[in-house]
Amino acid sequence: MTSKNNTCFVYITLPGQIEPITAGKLVIDDSADEVIGRFVYGKSYLKRHDAVEIDPVELKLTDKIYETVKMSGIFGAIRDSMPDYWGRRLIERHIARLDVCEMDYLLYSPDDRIGALGFGLNKEPPAPLRKFNKMLDLKKLQSIADEIVNDEVSPTPEREQVEELLLLGTSMGGARPKAVVSDKDNLWLAKFNSDKDRWNNALVEHAMLNLAQECGLNVAQSKIKRVGGKDVLLVKRFDRKHTKDGYLRHRMFSALTALQTDDSPTSRSNWSYITLVEELRRFSTTPCEDARQLFMRMVFNALISNTDDHPRNHAFVAHTANDWRLSPAYDLTPTPMISIEHRDLAMVCGNRGRWANAKNMRSECCRFMLGPTEAESIIKTMAEFIEKGWYKTARRVGVSERDCEAIKSAFAYQGFFME
Secondary structure, eight states: OOOTTOEEEEEEOOTTOSSOEEEEEEEEEOSSSSOEEEEEEOHHHHTOTTOOOSOSSSOOSSSSOEEEOGGGGOOHHHHHTSOOHHHHHHHHHHHOOSOOOHHHHHHHSOSOOSTTEEEESSSSOOOOOOOOEEGGGHHHHHHHHHHHHTTOOOOOHHHHHHHHHHHTTTTSOSSSOEEEEEOSSOEEEEEEOOTTOSSOHHHHHHHHHHHHHHTTOOBOOEEEEEETTEEEEEEEOTTEEEETTEEEEOEEEEHHHHTTOOSSGGGGGGOBHHHHHHHHHHHOSSHHHHHHHHHHHHHHHHHTTOTTOOGGGOEEEESSSSOEEEOOBOOOOOOOOSOSSOOBOSSBOBTTBTBOOHHHHHTTGGGGTOOHHHHHHHHHHHHHHHHHHHHHHHHHTTOOHHHHHHHGGGSSOGGGGOO
C-alpha cells in the first residue's frame, strides 16, 4: 500500500445499511507552500435518494469542491476517523517507515474506526472484514499493550500476531492503550491499565461513568473484566448497532469538528462549551435536551476536576439520515489537585473563562436554554450528590480504599462554590 499520490476515496456506510459505498474523493495537495486538502462528493453518490452528509458543519451534501488548509489538509470529520497517539504509535511500528504522513494514517487504520467512514485507494470499497478481537483475546492484548508502553516488544512471530490483534482497534482516540473487542452482540472499547498508573484507572473511570449516570447524565455503558490479574474497562460502542447481518455504523464527529478547530496549543482559545452549545443548536434534532445535557456534563466535569474534558471527548452521532444528537458522555476521569481555590476545565465554561466554578457556569446558562433558577438547581443538586455520594459509588464498583484516598481531593473542591 502506498499513499504517494496523496489521493484516496472516502467510503460511507449509509444509515440502516451494512455494506459501504463510495461517497467521494479526498486529495491532499502539497505541491505549494501551503498544504491544501480538497474533498468532493461523487456525482453518482449525490444522485442517490438516500445519500447523507458526512457532517453538518464542514462537509454538507453539495456538489462543490471543499477546500481546507487546516490540519495538513484534513477535514474535521475525516480527522475524527483517524487514530490518535496510541493508534499512530502502533501504525508507525507496524509499517516501519520514517516518512509516515497523514494519508498513511488514514489508509493503514483498521476499518473499525469511529463513525461510518472508510478510506481506500480503489474507487469501489472493499467488503467489510467482519473481523474483530474477541473477549478471549484480552489477556494477550493486555500483555502486548504493556510491552509496547514499555518499548519492550521483540519482533517474534507471536508478537507480530498479537500486534495484528491490536491493529484491529487502533482507530479509537486517546493516548492510553486500548483495543476494540466483540462479544456475542456488541462491540466494546477495551481500555487497559498500565503499570505506570497512579491508581486503578479502569475502575476509577468506570466509577465516574456510574456516578455521572446517577446524576442524570446520558453516559456510555461500561463494565469491568478481570484479565490476567488486571482490570480492563470495557465501554460499549454507541456508534455501532448489532444486527443479524452485521453491525450498523452510525456517523459521528467530535466537538473539535463542531467548533471548526484543532487540538494544537494555538487553537485552544477556540475550545468553549459556550460556543459548542451555540453550534449544536444549529444541527441537533433535540437542541433543548442536548443543551441541558451538555450543561450537566460541564458541571459534572467541574465537580470531579476532570481536566481532560477537551473537545475530542465530546461528540455528536446520527443513527438515521438527519438525527444528529449529542453523544453519550465518555472519558470521565478525576484529576486530584492541591489547589482548593481555583481549578480550570479544558474548555471555556462561562464569562470568566475556564474557571471550574458554579458562578462562572451560571453566568452563561441562557446559552444552554436554561433559566438562572433551573441552572442553580442543577448545580446545587449535582454538587450535593457528588460530594456525599462519590465515595459510595467508587467503593461499590470496586475502587480500593487506597485509590479513593488518592483521588478524593478531585471532588467538589472548595473553590467551586466561591462567589
